Amino acid sequence: MTISAVQNPSGGLTRDTLDGLLAALCAETGLDPEGAELIKFTNNAVFRLRADPVVVRIAGSTAARERAGTVVRVARWLAGYGFPAVRLLPGWERPIRLRGQVITLWERVPEGGPRPDGAGLAELLKSLHHLPDPPGDLPRWRPMDEVRQRLAEPEDLSPADQAFLRRECDEVEEQLARVRFELPAGVIHGDAFLGNLIPGPGGPVLCDFDSTSIGPREWDLVPVAVGRLRLDYPTDDQAMLAEHYGHDITAWDGFPVLRRLRELKLVTSVLPILRSQPAIRAQWEHRMRTYKARDLHARWQPYR
Template identity: 55%
Template sequence: MSTSTTPTPTGGSLSLATLPAVLDAVCAQAGLDPAGARLIKFTNNAALRLASAPVVVRIAGSRAISTSITKVVNVAAWLAEHDMPTVRLLPGITQPVHAAGHAATLWEEVPATGPAPTGADLGRILRRFHALPEPGFELPRWDPFTRIRTRIDDARGIGPDDREWLLERCAETETAVRALDYRLEPGPIHGDPFPGNLVPGPDGPVLCDFDGVSHGPREWDLTPVAVGRLRMNYPVDHHTPLAAAYGADVTAWPGFDVLRRVRELVLVTSVLPQLDSNPGLRAQWEPRYRSLRQSDTRTRWNTYR
């Protein structure tokens, strides 16, 4: 993936065009070789697997993600201290790495050689996560709306009418959230737990992606998989075994429909900063946005690729 001809970017949203130069700069800081790196995924972050070492480089794709990257490093260290089944930061390097106007983290690669993770796996990991003591640093309060609004502000490739509608939808949903009566004890939450954030390691699945870790309602951590069953075009029901393993079914709680609206808003806005710079996203994004705007809760969404 390394190139010597791509100009070094000066910050802002990451794009496929600027990614090689940013990767070169990050690897130069870390003393790693970017030659032959392979792109794993590029949505709101770019994740790349190095060919020269068992390392995954994760580069923040937008301003909204960059603001949480120091917290991600702190959370990863905290989870490692408690021997949680989670991905580990690459040791011996001061993190996060800031290079070419972008922020990145580097991780020990987990060989994806185990069986496909299940909802039951995620339910058990979430029970352990929610049982952890408070960390020795302050977690931010759960607030999905600030990040949603930042992504709308940073959006590329949508018109003013779409932008205004999304902001109005955000305000209406935030008001509804404030009126919720939660039943589970609040505390540290992952923020975005779903099977796609489990790596099928040789010793069992490990949890990744700590951008959304915060202090908030545990019901939120049970919502992504529940919404996935209702909204996403998944061939497997992960929600039922997750609820059984965790010991609670969030869909039976009266406030679930409100958190479903939050989750769907997150899923629609998450790629807005990359909508123009990563053209392949638009084909998945447009049906999501159209059905959300039409209050169509039956249309199934495909995953971003």
């Protein structure tokens, strides 16, 4: 749904750009931007409105903008089955194009409920993996396409680092071609970590369908396992996920390849906003330095 003529082509999103977009969006939709809180700014910029029970999601890269149509189709499919996932805002169930950007509007999940954990994620994944009749045009899992697209629009990435990451893409792709998956292929969330669960009064709610596709179910079990190895989370959600899903991804011989892929994605995910979002620069440099050194024990921190 286009609510305003597309203006300047999109570039790096800065906080000033985001605030201007939010004000223009609210002026045309009748929402109130007063007191809006920017709760996330990595692959997408996410605002939580204070005056309205609405979440505004602004795509932060070319890849994210191109996937917006898939995101809303997945959201409608899940809603049709009553699956515990975020819901599009009634009346605004299509991507909104404004000033060269792509925006989606969502109902805010009511507050309440405990912190989601690996057990809750496992139950959601089991349900998702068995849900019938997915959208017929759901893309096939092609993880390197997304990484290469980010490498095509980096901010402040040196030629040497760009060349290194391109070689990584080639090597990981070659390794993936030799992996023999054990679980049946089908619908996958594509980025199934605890940060994509929202605590709700009725239990955890799944969000962020940018990477939803048809692919190997093993991939949905990798993010939590890599998070356990790389990030200082307070609980062992990997053990809970493995127990409740019934499959320990870390015991599989294909796990090292998928770990390398996940870490490559964690390094490259913010390349389109490295200059626009200076607060993440130090953490990105730490990730890049330790990834290049093949340091599998270095600890990373979430982007803030």
